[in-house]
Amino acid sequence: MTWDWGYAWETLPQLLDGLGVTVLATLAGTAIALVLGLIFTVLRRSSSRWIAIPTEILVEFIRSTPLLVQLFVLFFVLPQAGIELSAFMTGVIGLGLHYATYTSEVYRSGIEGVPAGQWEAAKALNLPARRVWTSVILPQAVPPSIPALGNYAIAMFKETPQLTVITVMELLSVARQLGAENYRYLEPVTIIGVLFLALSLPTAWLVRRMERRLVPAPRPV
Amino acid sequence: MSQSATEAALTSRKDGQFIHFDKVTKRFGDNVVLNDLCFAMGAGERVTLIGPSGSGKTTILRMLMTLMQPDTGTIRVGEDYLHHEERGGRLVEASEAHIRKVRQRITMVFQSFNLFPNMRVLRNVTEAPVHVLGLSKEEAEERALGLLAMVGLDHKIDSYPSQLSGGQQQRVAIARALAMQPDVLLLDEVTSALDPELAAGVLDVLRDVAKTTDVTMLCVTHAMKFARDISHRVLMFCEGKIIEAAPPEQMFDSPEHERTRSFLQSVLEES
Ligand SMILES: Nc1ncnc2c1ncn2[C@@H]1O[C@H](COP(=O)(O)OP(=O)(O)OP(=O)(O)O)[C@@H](O)[C@H]1O
Ligand SMILES: [Mg+2]
Numbered sequence: 001m002t003w004d005w006g007y008a009w010e011t012l013p014q015l016l017d018g019l020g021v022t023v024l025a026t027l028a029g030t031a032i033a034l035v036l037g038l039i040f041t042v043l044r045r046s047s048s049r050w051i052a053i054p055t056e057i058l059v060e061f062i063r064s065t066p067l068l069v070q071l072f073v074l075f076f077v078l079p080q081a082g083i084e085l086s087a088f089m090t091g092v093i094g095l096g097l098h099y100a101t102y103t104s105e106v107y108r109s110g111i112e113g114v115p116a117g118q119w120e121a122a123k124a125l126n127l128p129a130r131r132v133w134t135s136v137i138l139p140q141a142v143p144p145s146i147p148a149l150g151n152y153a154i155a156m157f158k159e160t161p162q163l164t165v166i167t168v169m170e171l172l173s174v175a176r177q178l179g180a181e182n183y184r185y186l187e188p189v190t191i192i193g194v195l196f197l198a199l200s201l202p203t204a205w206l207v208r209r210m211e212r213r214l215v216p217a218p219r220p221v
Numbered sequence: 222m223s224q225s226a227t228e229a230a231l232t233s234r235k236d237g238q239f240i241h242f243d244k245v246t247k248r249f250g251d252n253v254v255l256n257d258l259c260f261a262m263g264a265g266e267r268v269t270l271i272g273p274s275g276s277g278k279t280t281i282l283r284m285l286m287t288l289m290q291p292d293t294g295t296i297r298v299g300e301d302y303l304h305h306e307e308r309g310g311r312l313v314e315a316s317e318a319h320i321r322k323v324r325q326r327i328t329m330v331f332q333s334f335n336l337f338p339n340m341r342v343l344r345n346v347t348e349a350p351v352h353v354l355g356l357s358k359e360e361a362e363e364r365a366l367g368l369l370a371m372v373g374l375d376h377k378i379d380s381y382p383s384q385l386s387g388g389q390q391q392r393v394a395i396a397r398a399l400a401m402q403p404d405v406l407l408l409d410e411v412t413s414a415l416d417p418e419l420a421a422g423v424l425d426v427l428r429d430v431a432k433t434t435d436v437t438m439l440c441v442t443h444a445m446k447f448a449r450d451i452s453h454r455v456l457m458f459c460e461g462k463i464i465e466a467a468p469p470e471q472m473f474d475s476p477e478h479e480r481t482r483s484f485l486q487s488v489l490e491e492s
Contacts, residue, residue, distance in 0.1 A: 120288055121335035124328050125349035125401060126321055135348060139339040
């Protein structure tokens, strides 16, 4: 089998459309994961057991079951419960929900990295709980978490092909369709590999640069 | 000092009992840190706690700051219980709202400063006045500038804490605490983390606070000269009990208790 440049060139516009869907799903999924993960973390730390424990169970449950299964549930079961979402929306929610359980862990260790003295000072000033979070704890906990969050965004990007099982026309779906129509998979599949690489590598490099800037070096003991 | 003289000195020298520990017990596992502790302070009184490491001094301050709860017993500040509230004629665990109301009158300066590293000096001092006391930004900044001038740091308002020396950070922390216009100021070894010269600057600021305000002060310190200058009373702690209580001159010049004498001796040798 030899590489056919003409065919490769022909498929490119459709593959780029697929790339657009992939990138959009990643960005939207990441946005959900960032916000929801933070909400999970704060709820897990709630002083009310009726909030903390159910959240903990939910997070553990989502984290310990495969994304693929969750996508199936969202796509095939939710409509039966009367909730109709587009395939794309379902995919984005699935990715966001699944990765929120990972980002929640990242936030958690970021928060644990804030010295106890900061909570105590906030209490000594009688700051209300919400203010303690927004102006004292999160501004210190989030910056060191950004590199780890970035790595999860990249991981999510590489998992978007799973959305093909729920008919989202992202990169892999487009490549499969092209391959099936033309009986040639080599070019489209190779191209999507290159596209993933072309986006992952610079993003990973950026994340590593941020890591050096944002994560404090361990203090000498 | 006779037993009854110590007892007399245990109750406040100023009128009224503003802070009142009643049979407070605190344990950590098997370690009984405070055992049925009773003592009272008057409004505006300045009391220094001294005693060997592990005797429970910090524990007392942390309970007053509501960073810890007593296992049994009660603490009152003014008319209010600190960790409890009266509901239907019974004393029950305080709600968060009740604790916040009483805690408003108390603040604390820590050994390790605990400034907010993500905020500049000015905002460290204005944050709580704006968001707790409800001052406008302008009012809070005016108050903060006054206090920062008092601690000699009005030229550092735009610095971050990491850009200040330890002594400067602690002076900002004092300004931040005073900006709340507290009735009670708790000071836990606020100069222990500092070099002697820097410590002197911080202690001067606190002498100034003692002289110019009528804030009730409860401090733990090893700076005996400072304790002598500002305290109305000194309490000697040992194993969670007050073994001696007296005005500073008496405590430092002619301590009654053998344990106090050996403790003071060891502190003198240290410095
Ligand atoms: N959070 C905690 N968990 C377990 N034990 C504790 C805790 N805090 C204090 N303790 C114990 O309580 C006792 C009294 O501690 P505290 O910090 O009040 O002493 P201190 O008089 O302030 O001593 P120092 O002069 O060293 O600061 C010590 O034995 C200490 O080990
Ligand atoms: Mg202590």
